[in-house]
Amino acid sequence: MSSEVHFITKNFDKYDPMSIDAYLAIGGFSALKKAVQMDGEDIAAVISAAKIKGRGGAAYDMGRKWSQARAVKGDHKLTICNADEGEPCTFKDREIIRRDPFNLIEGMIIGAYTVQAQDGYIYLREEYRHLRARLKNAIRQAEEKGFLGDNILGIPNFNFHIHLYSGAGAYVCGEGTALIRSIEGKAGRPRMKPPFIKVSGAFALPTCVNNVESFAIVPHLLCDRENVYMSHGSGESIGTKLVSVGGNVRRPGVYEIPFGTTVREIIYGLAQGIPDGHALRLIQFGGASGKITDDRILDVPYTYDDLKAAGVTVGSGAILVIDERTSVLDFLRMTQAFFSHESCGQCTPCREGNAHQKILLEKLARGEATPEDIALMKKIGEIMERASLCGLGETAQAALLSAMQVFPDTFAVGGAC
Numbered sequence: 001m002s003s004e005v006h007f008i009t010k011n012f013d014k015y016d017p018m019s020i021d022a023y024l025a026i027g028g029f030s031a032l033k034k035a036v037q038m039d040g041e042d043i044a045a046v047i048s049a050a051k052i053k054g055r056g057g058a059a060y061d062m063g064r065k066w067s068q069a070r071a072v073k074g075d076h077k078l079t080i081c082n083a084d085e086g087e088p089c090t091f092k093d094r095e096i097i098r099r100d101p102f103n104l105i106e107g108m109i110i111g112a113y114t115v116q117a118q119d120g121y122i123y124l125r126e127e128y129r130h131l132r133a134r135l136k137n138a139i140r141q142a143e144e145k146g147f148l149g150d151n152i153l154g155i156p157n158f159n160f161h162i163h164l165y166s167g168a169g170a171y172v173c174g175e176g177t178a179l180i181r182s183i184e185g186k187a188g189r190p191r192m193k194p195p196f197i198k199v200s201g202a203f204a205l206p207t208c209v210n211n212v213e214s215f216a217i218v219p220h221l222l223c224d225r226e227n228v229y230m231s232h233g234s235g236e237s238i239g240t241k242l243v244s245v246g247g248n249v250r251r252p253g254v255y256e257i258p259f260g261t262t263v264r265e266i267i268y269g270l271a272q273g274i275p276d277g278h279a280l281r282l283i284q285f286g287g288a289s290g291k292i293t294d295d296r297i298l299d300v301p302y303t304y305d306d307l308k309a310a311g312v313t314v315g316s317g318a319i320l321v322i323d324e325r326t327s328v329l330d331f332l333r334m335t336q337a338f339f340s341h342e343s344c345g346q347c348t349p350c351r352e353g354n355a356h357q358k359i360l361l362e363k364l365a366r367g368e369a370t371p372e373d374i375a376l377m378k379k380i381g382e383i384m385e386r387a388s389l390c391g392l393g394e395t396a397q398a399a400l401l402s403a404m405q406v407f408p409d410t411f412a413v414g415g416a417c
């Protein structure tokens with residue numbers, strides 16, 4: 001039986017999330033006070049040393065991102081906290097906002113200090129509208145105490161203002177360029193890169209986008225005198241990670257695990273396994289855009305490298321467990337329905353590819369698919385992966401393509417498991 005750790009979640013339930021005084025009483029904002037004694041480049045170096053990869057799904061080196069964003073010249077620069085959290089089965093950011101909003105604000109201020117930004121946006125998914133008041137309150141109280149606004153902590157020209165923005169519920173708006181267009185008041189559709197966001201992001205200003213969990217780690221890391229974070233995990237996966245476990249498990253929820261915990265310990269230990277004695281059918285990692293596998297993954301340690309070697313990825317940190325009551329084909333049809341609905345329709349591989357995959361999956365479900373249909377399904381999936389304009393189209397077929405390898409019987413024409 002594995003146990004959780006509490007590093008990123010250390011403050012959960014330790015203070016009243018509506019009260020900055022309560023946050024200050026548990027040491028809140030001491031990381032910011034420490035950060036402003038440091039050079040921004042040194043803060044980025046601390047993050048690099050901890051090998052933190054962005055927690056929004058793409059796993060980009062966060063220290064490098066902050067260092068690159070800092071190097072971009074500009075009188076007016078922005079940071080964005082991506083709180084869109086639209087990836088199915090992903091709900092860890094919600095818990096951070098709900099239970100530790102001041103820590104997120106503190107992480108954003110440290111980020112702004114590091115990359116030298118004057119304005120920050122929190123892009124909150126519409127479905128989290130119930131958390132708006134909590135964030136607004138945290139921003140207002142931080143302003144009143146002088147942690148946000150002009151000359152923060154009395155430091156001349158350290159000015160940073162946070163603006164709260166709500167999306168309208170589109171999954172694609174979690175993608176950086178679509179999110180930015182949405183903040184600008186335009187239709188939330190991705191654009192080609194370059195120009196890269198760090199050079200020309202929202203309102204054509206240099207912009208640094210990070211996930212909620214990415215920001216939330218920073219204050220804890222800067223105050224980690226005993227190197228607790230570094231004592232967990234190994235190799236490229238140091239520290240801890242929030243995972244959202246959902247689907248057919250007894251105890252779905254958000255768990256902070258040390259990297260290296262096995263998948264079995266997460267599913268059968270923390271989430272207490274599958275109810276009513278049902279057998280495991282499949283597990284999807286990283287949300288609907290993630291790959292699927294079967295029980296051969298159970299003894300694999302949850303690290304970036306081990307999961308990759310086993311054919312899946314960390315992605316958003318979601319772990320979706322599906323038991324024998326759902327067939328692989330039905331699961332793929334549901335996933336396909338999601339992407340067919342969420343594709344913005346802007347580029348041909350994704351728009352047409354999703355529409356055709358849906359038709360082919362329905363044909364397979366009716367028992368009418370031919371070997372040519374299966375080959376076409378694979379070909380379309382691979383084209384989408386390579387030729388789509390954004391990450392949505394590139395990963396929409398990850399579940400299907402991985403299923404073709406792991407569950408070949410599903411595609412044996414005329415039969416579905």
Ligand SMILES: Cc1cc2nc3c(=O)[nH]c(=O)nc-3n(C[C@H](O)[C@H](O)[C@H](O)COP(=O)(O)O)c2cc1C
Pocket residue numbers: 053054055056057058059060062082083084085086087171172173174175176177209210211212214215390391392
């Ligand atoms: C279709 C799509 C949806 C995404 N949704 C989210 C999201 O909801 N939250 C998030 O943090 N990142 C999301 N991302 C990843 C972001 O584009 C970006 O990589 C991330 O916000 C950067 O922060 P990080 O480096 O801290 O992970 C999404 C990407 C794609 C392609």
Ligand code: SF4
Pocket residue numbers: 172189190342343344345346347348350351388389390391392393394
């Ligand atoms: S890949 Fe899909 S979501 Fe992305 S731009 Fe193309 S059509 Fe839109």
